[in-house]
Amino acid sequence: MPAKERIAIFPGSFDPYTKGHEDIVMRGLQIFDKIVIGIGYNSAKRNRYFDVDLMVSKIRELHKGDSRISVETYNELTAMFAKKHRADYILRGLRNTTDFEYENSIAQVNMHLAEPLETIFLITSPKYAHISSTIIREVHQYGGDISKLIPYKLEV
Numbered sequence: 099m100p101a102k103e104r105i106a107i108f109p110g111s112f113d114p115y116t117k118g119h120e121d122i123v124m125r126g127l128q129i130f131d132k133i134v135i136g137i138g139y140n141s142a143k144r145n146r147y148f149d150v151d152l153m154v155s156k157i158r159e160l161h162k163g164d165s166r167i168s169v170e171t172y173n174e175l176t177a178m179f180a181k182k183h184r185a186d187y188i189l190r191g192l193r194n195t196t197d198f199e200y201e202n203s204i205a206q207v208n209m210h211l212a213e214p215l216e217t218i219f220l221i222t223s224p225k226y227a228h229i230s231s232t233i234i235r236e237v238h239q240y241g242g243d244i245s246k247l248i249p250y251k252l253e254v
């Protein structure tokens with residue numbers, strides 16, 4: 099029998115998708131056969147800075163050469179999104195203890211919502227540890243240059 103495909107979802111707000119996120123995906127592909135990048139988005143709340151459709155198209159364009167990567171939006175429990183994609187794994191990145199505190203409780207909840215559902219953490223690459231979507235939004239809001247922090251060109 100062929101080995102079961104290892105499918106992971108990489109959930110997040112990706113507002114915007116950064117070089118740090120790209121790095122987690124590329125390293126994740128050394129572990130998983132497929133990664134579904136899931137942009138959690140509540141259409142009723144509309145509480146994003148960067149347009150979700152723009153972000154989907156930028157991420158798809160960026161990874162279009164690699165059929166192991168797909169990009170979807172979702173508006174449901176992350177655990178349910180994972181099951182829909184037959185994913186037994188959630189991929190997340192860890193930068194610091196703040197990330198850890200937050201991730202620790204979510205990972206435990208997700209494990210109970212859908213079993214088997216393991217969260218696999220990759221420690222940030224030092225060269226990307228300083229990159230966060232929050233900082234990018236702030237820099238962009240005040241007209242700063244974010245081009246070195248994101249892995250695609252943004253015209254907005």
Ligand code: ADP
Nearest residue numbers: 109110111112118190191192197222226227229
């Ligand atoms: P969320 O809104 O769920 O925190 P984000 O879009 O901010 O989602 O991040 C998605 C995932 O990527 C999280 O696991 C986060 O810790 C991780 N991440 C964000 N920036 C980096 C980075 N620079 N290096 C490694 N992981 C990162």
